[in-house]
Amino acid sequence: MSQRPRILLTRRWTREVEEYLAARYDVTLNENDVPMTADALRAAMREYDALCPTVTDRIDASVLEVPGRRVRLIGNFGVGFNHIDVEAARRLSICVSNTPDVLTDTTADLAILLMLMATRRAGEGERELRAGRWTGWRPTHMLGQSLTGKLLGLVGFGRIAQATARKAHAAFGMRIGYYGRRRATPEVEQATGARFYASLDDLVAEADVLSLHTPGGAETFHLVDAARLARMKPTAVLVNTARGPVVDEAALAAALKQGRIAAAGLDVYEEEPRVHPELLALENAVLLPHLGSATRETRTAMGMRVAENLEAFFAGRPLRDPVV
Numbered sequence: 238m239s240q241r242p243r244i245l246l247t248r249r250w251t252r253e254v255e256e257y258l259a260a261r262y263d264v265t266l267n268e269n270d271v272p273m274t275a276d277a278l279r280a281a282m283r284e285y286d287a288l289c290p291t292v293t294d295r296i297d298a299s300v301l302e303v304p305g306r307r308v309r310l311i312g313n314f315g316v317g318f319n320h321i322d323v324e325a326a327r328r329l330s331i332c333v334s335n336t337p338d339v340l341t342d343t344t345a346d347l348a349i350l351l352m353l354m355a356t357r358r359a360g361e362g363e364r365e366l367r368a369g370r371w372t373g374w375r376p377t378h379m380l381g382q383s384l385t386g387k388l389l390g391l392v393g394f395g396r397i398a399q400a401t402a403r404k405a406h407a408a409f410g411m412r413i414g415y416y417g418r419r420r421a422t423p424e425v426e427q428a429t430g431a432r433f434y435a436s437l438d439d440l441v442a443e444a445d446v447l448s449l450h451t452p453g454g455a456e457t458f459h460l461v462d463a464a465r466l467a468r469m470k471p472t473a474v475l476v477n478t479a480r481g482p483v484v485d486e487a488a489l490a491a492a493l494k495q496g497r498i499a500a501a502g503l504d505v506y507e508e509e510p511r512v513h514p515e516l517l518a519l520e521n522a523v524l525l526p527h528l529g530s531a532t533r534e535t536r537t538a539m540g541m542r543v544a545e546n547l548e549a550f551f552a553g554r555p556l557r558d559p560v561v
């Protein structure tokens with residue numbers, strides 16, 4: 238019988254990481270890659286030493302509190318952990334780790350991609366061309382908006398927001414404003430000339446592109462609601478690579494439909510994989526399927542970062558990335 242720790246990966250990971258882990262642990266893979274049910278997660282809590290979930294697994298108190306639990310570490314694949322009840326984990330002395338740093342640039346790249354697609358109407362243009370509706374060049378065809386000199390308003394100013402600021406400032410000459418729980422150091426601000434806004438409403442009203450970079454969860458639920466959308470400039474673009482529930486999707490669809498803001502670029506949704514049906518019908522909504530960290534390099538680095546946390550945990554050392 239194997240003495241190696243038993244670990245469960247709830248979804249398929251890149252081959253490199255699956256092989257790396259299989260050489261070191263008694264690993265169970267989710268061969269058909271279908272999201273696990275709550276019952277299956279509860280059963281897994283009794284069978285494994287570590288559970289390695291993703292954003293598609295709801296690790297709530299009913300999962301963590303299962304009688305006869307064997308799992309002692311939740312090694313999350315991803316930096317965001319709003320799908321895990323960390324307070325219940327703390328209460329039950331279950332360790333939780335995440336994967337910061339390794340997806341910062343990749344996710345910031347996607348925020349830039351959405352910003353460009355939304356301001357230059359890229360999805361709309363491609364749909365027109367593929368549908369055979371393009372009648373040829375003309376000076377007023379599908380005009381978008383320039384980014385040079387415009388204000389990028391970042392809501393939250395953590396790693397991914399700062400990387401987005403650097404890219405937007407260096408590549409497109411954008412001005413940077415940010416709102417966050419606390420003010421960044423002068424060095425961080427100086428790197429992009431970032432201006433701190435003590436009032437989120439002021440930033441929302443002034444931004445040409447408003448990009449969301451807060452954690453998910455109760456504190457940020459519908460932070461961008463109908464009232465905040467109403468404060469935005471009619472020419473402004475909203476970008477969300479954070480978590481869907483930060484935006485009131487129905488209110489956003491209404492604002493886009495009525496032209497109260499120019500466009501939105503979204504990678505995350507309130508009830509993934511469901512997308513608000515009104516958004517699907519709008520030309521000024523750029524909609525990507527949660528691709529923020531989706532490069533081969535980054536998904537492998539995320540898996541290896543989980544592996545580092547597993548190694549530390551089973552060696553009795555402090556976690557590399559402790560959440561709890």
Ligand code: 8YV
Binds near residue numbers: 316317318340530
């Ligand atoms: C991940 C993410 O792909 O890391 C995060 O928080 O949102 C994505 O980049 C996903 O959450 C993995 O669980």
